[in-house]
Amino acid sequence: MPKTLFEKIWDAHFVARRIDGRDLIYIDRHVLHELHAPHAFEQLAKQGRKVPRPDLTFSMQDHTVSTRPGRTDESNPSGAAFLRAMREGSARNGIRVFDLGDPEQGISHVVAPELGMVLPGATHAVPDSHASTVGGLGAMAFGCGTTELAHILATQVIAMKRPKSMRIRLDGTLAPHVTAKDVALKIIAQLGMAGGRGHVVEYAGAVVRAMAMEGRMTLCNLNIEMGGRSGFVAPDGQTFEWIAGRPFVPKGAQWEQALKHWHTLRTDDDATFDTEHVIDCAALEPQITWGTDPSQVVGISGRVPDPAADPGRRGAIEGALAYMGLNPGTPLAGLPINRVFIGSCTNARLPDLQAAADVVRGRRVAEGVVAMVVPGSSSVKREAEANGLDKVFRDAGFAWGESGCSMCAGGNGDRGEPGERIVSTTNRNFENRQGPKTRTHLASPATAAASAIAGRIADVRSLTGAA
Amino acid sequence: MQPFTKHTGIAVPLLKDDINTDQVAPVQAMRALKPDYKALLFMRARQRDDGSEDPDFVLNKPQFRNPGILVTGHNFGAGSSREAAVWGMLANNIRVIVARSFADIYRENCLQNGLLPVVLAPSDADAFEQRVIAAMARRRSPSISRPRPSAARAAPMSHSISRPRTARVSWKGSMTSGSRSSTPTRSRRSSKAWRHRSPGCRPRPTAAYKA
Numbered sequence: 105m106p107k108t109l110f111e112k113i114w115d116a117h118f119v120a121r122r123i124d125g126r127d128l129i130y131i132d133r134h135v136l137h138e139l140h141a142p143h144a145f146e147q148l149a150k151q152g153r154k155v156p157r158p159d160l161t162f163s164m165q166d167h168t169v170s171t172r173p174g175r176t177d178e179s180n181p182s183g184a185a186f187l188r189a190m191r192e193g194s195a196r197n198g199i200r201v202f203d204l205g206d207p208e209q210g211i212s213h214v215v216a217p218e219l220g221m222v223l224p225g226a227t228h229a230v231p232d233s234h235a236s237t238v239g240g241l242g243a244m245a246f247g248c249g250t251t252e253l254a255h256i257l258a259t260q261v262i263a264m265k266r267p268k269s270m271r272i273r274l275d276g277t278l279a280p281h282v283t284a285k286d287v288a289l290k291i292i293a294q295l296g297m298a299g300g301r302g303h304v305v306e307y308a309g310a311v312v313r314a315m316a317m318e319g320r321m322t323l324c325n326l327n328i329e330m331g332g333r334s335g336f337v338a339p340d341g342q343t344f345e346w347i348a349g350r351p352f353v354p355k356g357a358q359w360e361q362a363l364k365h366w367h368t369l370r371t372d373d374d375a376t377f378d379t380e381h382v383i384d385c386a387a388l389e390p391q392i393t394w395g396t397d398p399s400q401v402v403g404i405s406g407r408v409p410d411p412a413a414d415p416g417r418r419g420a421i422e423g424a425l426a427y428m429g430l431n432p433g434t435p436l437a438g439l440p441i442n443r444v445f446i447g448s449c450t451n452a453r454l455p456d457l458q459a460a461a462d463v464v465r466g467r468r469v470a471e472g473v474v475a476m477v478v479p480g481s482s483s484v485k486r487e488a489e490a491n492g493l494d495k496v497f498r499d500a501g502f503a504w505g506e507s508g509c510s511m512c513a514g515g516n517g518d519r520g521e522p523g524e525r526i527v528s529t530t531n532r533n534f535e536n537r538q539g540p541k542t543r544t545h546l547a548s549p550a551t552a553a554a555s556a557i558a559g560r561i562a563d564v565r566s567l568t569g570a571a
Numbered sequence: 572m573q574p575f576t577k578h579t580g581i582a583v584p585l586l587k588d589d590i591n592t593d594q595v596a597p598v599q600a601m602r603a604l605k606p607d608y609k610a611l612l613f614m615r616a617r618q619r620d621d622g623s624e625d626p627d628f629v630l631n632k633p634q635f636r637n638p639g640i641l642v643t644g645h646n647f648g649a650g651s652s653r654e655a656a657v658w659g660m661l662a663n664n665i666r667v668i669v670a671r672s673f674a675d676i677y678r679e680n681c682l683q684n685g686l687l688p689v690v691l692a693p694s695d696a697d698a699f700e701q702r703v704i705a706a707m708a709r710r711r712s713p714s715i716s717r718p719r720p721s722a723a724r725a726a727p728m729s730h731s732i733s734r735p736r737t738a739r740v741s742w743k744g745s746m747t748s749g750s751r752s753s754t755p756t757r758s759r760r761s762s763k764a765w766r767h768r769s770p771g772c773r774p775r776p777t778a779a780y781k782a
Contacts, residue, residue: 139598139653248679249676267675301672513598536593539599
């Protein structure tokens with residue numbers, strides 16, 4: 105019986121079926137963050153339960169940490185209680201914390217692959233909807249709430265109704281300056297906010313095969329924005345090369361044994377999916393959001409849509425345009441902006457920063473624009489500095505922060521001012537997310553960098569002469 | 572968890588699609604470990620720019636000051652996995668959400684907390700919404716009771732408006748008993764047993780990494 109890769113991974117981790125119809129799925133790696141874990145630690149303490157596998161569990165301080173140099177717990181006053189509760193709960197349960205000052209601290213979804221905590225074909229859980237970022241390595245990851253987090257801590261299994269399977273085949277070759285972020289935004293635009301609901305998505309096709317590992321992570325990161333329960337890319341030679349030698353990755357004979365298993369991690373030729381989509385990316389241009397959800401996307405040469413042309417969604421479009429302060433028919437490129445943020449689990453790995461730096465090098469951020477780069481992990485920050493990227497950004501007028509989630513959701517106090525128009529490399533342009541009344545446009549690091557220089561939403565291809 | 576047996580309350584129409592958890596429970600309102608979950612529910616929509624209450628927002632209208640049931644559109648609870656978006660409902664005594672569909676994680680979080688997520692068949696949903704809107708003026712309160720114990724997974728729902736046959740309510744055992752729908756002890760036993768019979772084909776984690 106031919107199987108999809110989803111079925112192979114699910115079946116390999118299937119422990120039991122509960123009477124309520126949910127499956128118990130073994131979790132190979134569990135990564136926590138301080139915004140939600142303290143409440144789960146409290147639940148465990150109340151119930152008198154212990155964490156049986158602290159060696160499979162890691163704690164990350166990322167959501168509430170300040171990005172200022174020399175930061176302490178108090179640098180973000182409202183974060184201090186979370187950071188301490190995380191430290192205490194982790195210590196009580198014997199879980200290693202990647203704390204402020206730790207050379208490997210960073211955003212959980214960036215650090216887990218970096219250190220090889222996550223492996224191809226493994227299951228992974230995080231109390232965060234962007235858990236599936238690590239799907240880029242061929243792992244199957246699930247986000248969950250606080251109660252399920254406590255359940256996984258106590259049992260090492262997640263309880264979940266078996267999702268359906270979906271394959272999205274991405275055909276063609278990407279044009280210069282068109283990135284994984286642009287592909288992901290295109291997919292969400294096409295499938296909608298709920299297009300992946302109830303499904304585990306396998307991303308496949310020529311575009312994915314040619315995509316660097318970090319790009320695959322960006323692609324899988326945005327899977328939740330179309331409602332996907334999890335999403336991954338089947339591992340290949342590039343994957344194995346990328347993870348080889350990372351600290352938590354098996355070594356020696358174990359590596360050989362693992363490699364043999366990992367080569368079986370592919371969807372069988374005759375396997376069928378519940379849902380399939382094919383998207384041709386050959387003519388894709390850089391994408392940007394115009395509205396207040398990640399499916400409200402146009403190409404960078406496009407215009408703000410006319411609500412009258414889409415009667416089914418008229419109300420939603422009108423609401424989004426009013427919030428964003430936009431009129432139908434306005435070209436996106438050329439809109440004046442106030443702020444640029446390059447960071448988050450979506451787009452703050454080294455190649456993201458390199459792509460932005462390539463645009464910025466030798467140029468200046470436009471007057472009146474506040475621009476900030478926050479590396480996805482302390483390790484990304486170190487590597488970027490070793491390559492002189494921090495200098496490129498600083499010379500151009502960007503602020504260069506310490507690693508964390510920062511302005512993605514503003515959990516650490518980093519945010520825009522009311523009414524500001526922001527180009528952001530993050531994952532959500534929801535109303536008020538980056539600060540009350542802020543107007544967020546999601547785009548790739550290259551587009552964000554080009555926009556910072558121009559002081560307006562810009563087509564990176566015209567700035568670099570590649571158009 | 573408070574067991575779900577019968578819930579009677581005012582049904583509040585918030586008939587929009589894709590309402591996300593940033594709207595339900597803004598992260599900026601979660602600046603304390605134990606925030607005021609009652610106040611954070613739809614905090615932004617409740618307030619005008621000057622911080623005063625927005626009388627046009629449905630939960631601020633006099634007839635919806637004590638809500639019990641939220642009636643909403645497709646893909647409710649999209650976005651972040653934050654469980655505060657469920658706790659905020661419970662803090663306001665909203666124990667039932669009737670939606671056209673739910674985002675996966677939000678629905679899972681509902682079931683962990685005794686917040687009943689109901690999806691009606693499209694024809695029933697249309698009728699139900701019309702009745703809720705009509706009741707808005709008359710201040711009638713539709714109520715929802717738990718499915719009868721004998722009912723199968725596609726359990727019929729009884730409420731004072733109609734008896735749709737296709738409401739999808741699963742995991743009802745734990746909802747009605749009040750136990751968390753995840754029962755850690757039993758799961759742990761299964762997980763231990765599984766580890767013992769695991770063929771070891773997947774690499775097991777090695778020694779803890781020290782920086």
